[in-house]
Amino acid sequence: MGGAVKPLIHATAVVDDGAMIGVGTQIWHFSHVMPGARIGEQCRLGQNVFVGRDVQIGNRVKIQNNVSVYENVTLEDEVFCGPSAVFTNVREPRSAFPKDPATGFLPTRVERGATIGANATVVCGVTIGAQAFIGAGSVVTKDVPPHALAYGNPARVRGWMCACGQRLPLSATQASGQTACSACGRAYELSDTRLRETQAAARAAA
Numbered sequence: 001m002g003g004a005v006k007p008l009i010h011a012t013a014v015v016d017d018g019a020m021i022g023v024g025t026q027i028w029h030f031s032h033v034m035p036g037a038r039i040g041e042q043c044r045l046g047q048n049v050f051v052g053r054d055v056q057i058g059n060r061v062k063i064q065n066n067v068s069v070y071e072n073v074t075l076e077d078e079v080f081c082g083p084s085a086v087f088t089n090v091r092e093p094r095s096a097f098p099k100d101p102a103t104g105f106l107p108t109r110v111e112r113g114a115t116i117g118a119n120a121t122v123v124c125g126v127t128i129g130a131q132a133f134i135g136a137g138s139v140v141t142k143d144v145p146p147h148a149l150a151y152g153n154p155a156r157v158r159g160w161m162c163a164c165g166q167r168l169p170l171s172a173t174q175a176s177g178q179t180a181c182s183a184c185g186r187a188y189e190l191s192d193t194r195l196r197e198t199q200a201a202a203r204a205a206a
């Protein structure tokens, strides 16, 4: 009692030899984790989630039903993947001319705390910045800066999101400005179209 909580792997899930699953992580019905994959602590993988060979997933990541995290996709801590979000790893796939994973797969990185909405598609070779938010059904074709709210096809930056998930009162067209989140008090500064947190919620509340 009181020790680390072992991963919970449902009887219908398949975790291949050589995959590593952190303490407290839950893997639910019909999910499959390939050899060499590394999933951190306190993650939750829903039903029918696939994690490819050598994929790295951080701590406290939530992956909803029907998401495939293919080889060369990296999810940092606290990333949220909505149901049926789609990752890719080959930009110009052809059945008759398969790519060599070592040279033909493009990396995709989702940085800490970012959210990918339900049914969004992420075309490979992009970085989704920390705490960025991708709207449902979007098609991401370019890098998304930290804290940006991007949606549509193709996904464009339409605004800015607090770490807590509240939209900030800054427009996508302004290059600079300051604001605070009405929900949690975190303060932000926008300069050169990059958003930076200047005051954390706890300090703001003190």
Ligand SMILES: CC(C)(COP(=O)(O)OP(=O)(O)OC[C@H]1O[C@@H](n2cnc3c(N)ncnc32)[C@H](O)[C@@H]1OP(=O)(O)O)[C@@H](O)C(=O)NCCC(=O)NCCS
Residues within 6 Å of the ligand: 082, 083, 116, 117, 118, 119, 134, 135, 136, 137, 138, 151, 152, 167
């Ligand atoms: C993007 C989102 C956060 C809404 O942001 P918001 O700032 O409150 O946006 P609004 O609802 O005010 O909509 C603003 C405009 O963008 C459009 N819009 C909102 N979300 C959109 C999306 N995902 N794709 C395309 N357009 C979208 C709205 O239709 C509206 O258009 P209009 O100005 O022509 O009327 C939300 O729509 C979303 O996609 N959330 C993700 C939900 C999800 O996938 N959850 C998964 C876990 S269950």
Ligand SMILES: [Zn+2]
Residues within 6 Å of the ligand: 162, 163, 164, 165, 166, 181, 182, 183, 184, 185, 186
């Ligand atoms: Zn907030």
